[in-house]
Amino acid sequence: MIKKAKSSKDNVLKFPSKLSDLDKEIEAIIFVAAEPLDVDTIESKVSKKGNVPESLEKLKQEYSNRGINLICIKDKWSFRTSPNLSSLMSQEKTVEKKLSRAAVETLAIIVYHQPVTRAEIEEIRGVAFGTNTLEILMELNWVKPGGRKDVPGRPIQYITTDDFLSHFNIQKLSDLPTIDELGAAGLIDSSSVDNAIFGTGKFYKEKQEEKKDDIYSNIDEMLNSTLEPEEKD
Template sequence: MGPRARPTEAIDTELADLPPELRWREWMGRVEAVIFASPAPVSREALARVVGRDCSIDLLIDDISDELRGRPYELVAVAGGWQHRTKKVFAEAIRTATGLGDQLRPLSQQQSLVLMCIAYYQPITRGELSQFFGKEVSRDLIADLRRLGFIASGPRAPQPGAPYTYVTTKGFLSHFGFDTLRDLPDMELLEDAGLLNKDKLLAGELPDPVPADDEEQDQDEQAADWTETG
């Protein structure tokens, strides 16, 4: 048998023996340390475990963010929590110095449009996606988006054969910097651009087919924001 894990000691969250200003600074330090140490967004519930019962997490985050102004990193609200990230303006400097990010190949336009369609119309089946784009959306493309952690299987659709539907994940929200799906770009703008309209999809009025890879460079840049690696 290996050594027993040491029991986690409860920390003093109320800090009643400290003056209010020092208590607030300690809470700020704890919250920033937890977010900094976590590889994934940290939820409000997790942060509440290290501060007092009456402490406002939102006000703490605001004060931490104020102190980070002018620094190359910041706290961002993504996927229902908070994460410590370097600011986008320094992305090229980081890649140049370290090569970090070079291994993440940008999404193709076809992948971007399929992912965008899933994000807005989830849960949606591969058959509906294929109908929408006027050509088959391959299993390989779906597998690639799953491998990247952007989509997952949703409930089975009430259709013959009960095919699986697809939905976006917290990884999708985190990667593209969304806190919730409500932060997606305005649907009306996309519909005005002729990119998305589920009513037309179900009525059989299809947009232009998704282009082949060798034709993508000649298309609009409407989905450009979806190809960023974050």
């Protein structure tokens, strides 16, 4: 008597989902691009009509378990080597360009204080700018002008770029380490450093709003104190 083979759910073969023509075009466009692309740029290059954001999410899922991943940083898409293979990639020969200490300090100040002017950077560092220190960071496209400060002379303010986030694989500035995290890692002595030094532009804006709230909440008290001498007369 011949026994029938039992079927099992585990024996079901799973084939990769089929890519549409639009998916393939998007895949090719991002692959050959020299820099990360946003959705609008991708839409302007494809010949097929369709839902580009939906295709991007589909491709992201397709590449999630491969050696090359499709990732999105600051709304821009690019292919990157899987983080799991970083040790393998480190075997490749690389050419490193070391930044001067002045450039590293300047970059750190801009990162944590932005938007910040040249004079403010010099004040924080305690020394005047060296030759091309700020220009080097701008050539790397890690720093760029971010408008002018509304003070006499209207000096230029500097901020970090999307390339800075992309280079250091940071999604957003709030992902940067805090003073407590840097202290825990032994990189700084957090007991002798003012927390305000590590505030971002958002941090300072919030602090300024708090100060304004304190002023307005105490305005009655201030007025009363100025009227007291007249009342005594």
